[in-house]
Amino acid sequence: MTSVKCFISWMKEAGRGHLAAFLGWGAMILYGLLLIGRLSFDTDYNFFGVGNLVPGRLMAGMGLMLAFLEFFYLFQQKKQDFYYSLPVKKSTVFWSRYVHGIFHSVLPLGLVMASCGLYQSAIDPEFATFVGSYTGKSFLAAAGVFLIFYHIGILSIIICGSLLSALPVCAAVILYFRILTGNVLINFASDYFYTYYRIPLYEELRKMLSPFDLSEYLFGRDVYEKAHVLRYTPGMELIMAALGWIVILFLLILWAQRKRKTEGTGRLFALAGAERTAEILVSFLAGVWAAGFFADLTGMAKESRTAAGAASALLAVAVAFAAHCLLEGIIKGPGKKMFRRKWQMASVCAAAAVACAAFPAAASSYDTYFPAEASGVSVSIDGVGMSYDLYLQVQGDGLRYETDDQLEQYTLTGDGRRAALGWLQGIAGQGAQSGRSEDNICTRVTACYYVGERSVYRTYPVTWDELESFAAVYETQEYKEKAYPAVNLENASDDRFTWDDGVTGIPLKLTGDEKEGLLAAYREDISELTMEELSSELPCGNVKIKASAGGAVTEMIVYPFFKRTCDILEEAGVDTGKTFRDYPVESVEVRETLFSTSPGSVGGVSTSFYETPEEIEEWKQKLVPSELDVQPVLYPLDRSKEIKAVTEDPETNSLIRTNCVLRRESN
C-alpha cells in the first residue's frame, strides 16, 4: 500500500485543485519577472537573493501558506474519513502532501534563482564570477527559510484540531522566542542592571530562536554593499540554527503525525502533550512579559530593585495564574475542572516568579563585575571624539550605532588597555549609581571587555572628575592611534589632500615628500597632545586625505596648537589662523524655538535676519562653523539657536551658506 507508485499517485492526488501549484509557481514566476525587471535597471543595489530580504519573506509566507493548503484536510473530519477509509496508510496521505508542498515551492524557487543568476551574469560582468556561489547560497538560504516556516505551519496544524487554534499556535511558535528574548529578557536586564548596555547571548538567542530574525540574517540583513553581498556567507552558528529548526521541527512532525488521532479533529488541541506544552509556555510567557512590562512602565527598579523585583514576581504569578485559567477555560469550557492541572499551574507560576526575581538578585554582581584580567577593552565615551549631531543621537535618541562604531574603533590591547582597565576599575568600583549626584554626571562611558572568547559589555555614568582622569587613557599612544587614524597612514604621497576650515575647502598642492612630511609633523603633534588641550581650543580645520587606492577618506583634525602641522600647512598656502571672523559675512539668519514658559504665553519658532555691518560684526565674534564642533563634551558650544551665515567667496564670487554655532560665554 505504500509502494512508490502509490506514493506518486497520492502526490498527484494532493495536487487536485492545483491550489498549491498555482501559489508556488505563480508567486515565484511573478516574483522572478519583477526581479529581472529591477535587475535590468540596476545590479549594484538590487539583489535577487542574499542582500535582499524580500525573497526570505516571500519564502516564509509561502511556507506557511503551503503548509495550510496541503494539510488543511486535518481540520476536515469528512475528508479525513474519506481518505482514511481508503486502502492507503494515513502516513502515505500525509507524506505525499508534504513532498508535494516542497515540490511546488523549491522547484520554482530553484528555477527562478537560476534564471535570475544567468540573467544578471549576462548583463553584469562583476557578478559573473559569483554566479554559481551567490545563486547557490541564495537558493539554499531561501529553501532553508521555506522549510523552517513550512515545518512550523505543519506542526501547528498537526497538534491542533481546528484552524481557530492552529493560527494562534503558529503565530506563537514564530513569535515566542522573539518576545521572550527581545521583550522580556532584555527588558529585565535594562531595567534591573544599571550598567547594562548589551548582553550578546540574548542577541544571539534572539537571532537564532526567532525564525523571522534568523531568516533575515540568513539573507544578510546587515550587508548592503555589493562587494560584501556577493561574498556573504551566513555564519556557521546561523546555518546550524537553521538546520536545528528544520530538523527538530521535522522530528516533532514525525512524532506528532504518528500520535495524532483522527478524532482529534475539531478539538483545540489534537494531542494532549501539545495542549499541556502550550499551556505551560504561554502561561509562563504571559507572566514574565507582564512583569517586564510593569517594570519598564513604572521604572520602579531605578528606586529599589528589591521592591520592583517583588512586585514583578507577584504580578508574574498573578498573570501566569490568570493565563492558565483562561487557557483551561478555553480548552475545557468555562467552569469545567479549572484546577485539574494544579501542579502544572503551580510550577509555571513559580517559574515565572523565579525568572522575575532572578534579575534583581543578580543585579548587584552584574553591576560590580569587573574583569581586571581582560585581554582587551573597547571604550566609547558619549560626546568624546564624536560630532554634536552624533552625540545628540546617542544621548537623546538612544541610538547605538555610533557607540558600536566607537567600540569597534577604540579596541585597546596594549598600553591603552592597561590604562583603560585602570580607569574603568575606578568607575566600576563606584557601584554604578550609588552615592552619585545626577548633577555631577557629565556623560556615560560604554566599555566592552574581552574575556576569553566572550565580549562583556557595561555602561557607566561618568563624573567630571572621572572624565578628567580619562586623560591617562587618552594620552596613551595606542588610544591616540585609534582616535586620530591619520597618524597610521603610510605611503600617502599619491593621496589627495584637501584643507577644510568649516567654511571653504581648498585642495593642497603638495609634493609626495611634503605630504609625508605633513603626516610626520602631525604624528609628532598628536604624540604631544594632551586631553586638557581639547578643552582649551577648537580645531582650526581639518585635512581630508582621500586614498588613491580605494578612495577611503581619512580626516586629520588640526588644532591651532599643532605647531609643526600648521607650519607645513602655512607653507602650502593654508591660512590656519583664519577663523570665521576673517570671512566677509553678508548676513546671519538666526532661528530660535521659543517654548511656552507661563500660562498665556505662546511658544513657536522665530527667525531673525541680521544684515547691518554692526550686527554682522557682533555675530561674527561669537560664531563658529558647526563642522568644527567635534568635542561636544570637552569643548561645549551653544546649540540653542540654529544659525546660518552667508559669506562671500571673493575667489569664485559666490555666496556660501554655513551652519554655525555660538561660542559659550565661558569659552
Next chain:
Amino acid sequence: MIWIRNVSKHFGSVCAVNDISLEIPEGMMFGMLGTNGAGKTTLLRLLSGILDMDSGEIMVDGKMLGEAKDKIFYLPDDPYYFPNASLEEMSRFYAGQYPEMDCEAAGYMAEGLNLDIKQPLRTFSKGMKRQAFLILALCSGTKYLFCDEVFDGLDPIVSEIMKNLFRQEMKERKFTAVVASHRLNELEDICGNIAILHKGGLVTAGDLRGRSEHVKKLQCVFPEGTDMDTLERELRQEMEIVRFRADSDFVTLIVRDVTASALSELKKRAEVAREASMSLEEVFIEEMEGQDYDIRKVLY
C-alpha cells in the same frame, strides 16, 4: 468473516464503544441498530480503519484490519466528494484505489437510475447523492461494505430503489454489507442478522427471527364481557406471556415455549384463536424483554 474482539473506544471521558465482541458472517446483510450515540458510527469507523481502537482487535478474514483495508468500502451518511467532481470522476478515483472497481457497471447502474454521470455531484439532491455513492460502493468490488445511515431521511421510493440495488448486487456477488441505522424499519426487510447497540455496548446480535421460533403470536377474540385483568392473570399461570395487549374483546398475545395443552385450553376459552406471523418489531420486543433496553427508541 469479521471478528471483533473486546473492542473499546473512548473520546476523552466518553466511552463510545465499550468492550464489544461480535462476529459478522460473510455473504449477508448485517444490520446495526441503535439510537443516536449508541456507537454505531464509531464502530463502523473503527471497522473501516478510520479510528484506532483503544483496546481489542478486529480481524478481517483472519488478517489484521490494516492488512485488509482493500476489502472494505466505507459509505458514511454524508459522503465526501471532491469539489466539482462528477460521478464519473469519483468512479475513476475509486478505480485507482480499488482494483476491482467496475466503472462501466457504475455508469450502467447510474443510467438505470437516471443519474447523469457527468454532472457535478454538488448539483445532486440528497437522495441522488445517496444513490450515486451507493452505486460507487456496490461497484467498488470490495468484499465488505459498511454503510452508515444510508436510508436516513430518504423518501420511501428512493429508499426502496436503494434497497433493490443492494438486493440485485447481493444476487450477483456474495458480499457482506454492514448497514447501520437508528430505525428498525429501515433494516428489517433487508438484513438477516441484526446487532443492537446501546450506549456503546452490544445489547444483542444475531439472527433474531431464527432465535424466536419458540415464540408464538396468538390473536384471540374472547366472549363479550370477559374481565381482561382476570383473564391475563389466569393465562399467565398457564403459559409464559411476553406481551398481553387487549383491545375490547380482541387480545394479542406473544407467548414463549407454549405447550400444546395450554394452547388447546386457550382455544377452548376464546371464541376465535389463531397463530399470526411475528414482525421483526415483535421479535425485538420479545428479545429485549428483561434486558433493560427500551426498544421503542428504535421502533418509531
